Amino acid sequence: MREYKFIQMKYKIMKGGYVTSKEDGYRDHRTVIRDMAQQGYRLVSQLPVSVEGYGRVVIYDLVFEREDNYGGSKF
Numbered sequence: 001m002r003e004y005k006f007i008q009m010k011y012k013i014m015k016g017g018y019v020t021s022k023e024d025g026y027r028d029h030r031t032v033i034r035d036m037a038q039q040g041y042r043l044v045s046q047l048p049v050s051v052e053g054y055g056r057v058v059i060y061d062l063v064f065e066r067e068d069n070y071g072g073s074k075f
Contacts, residue, residue, distance in 0.1 A: 003068040006061045007032055040066045
């Protein structure tokens with residue numbers, strides 16, 4: 001079984017691009033990917049969540065996965 005984690009990135013012009021929330025320290029995408037890799041996750045996708053008029057993505061989710069610690073079927 002795999003475990004998934006979603007981290008939302010939002011466009012903030014004053015922060016220099018896409019970053020996490022204020023509560024998460026405004027981390028950029030590279031920092032998030034490195035941090036998650038240290039926890040055993042791998043980046044599997046990037047999904048647009050909110051798109052503005054001319055097709056600019058303003059919010060997207062980074063999707064990470066790793067094998068869960070259970071090691072067997074949960075059913």
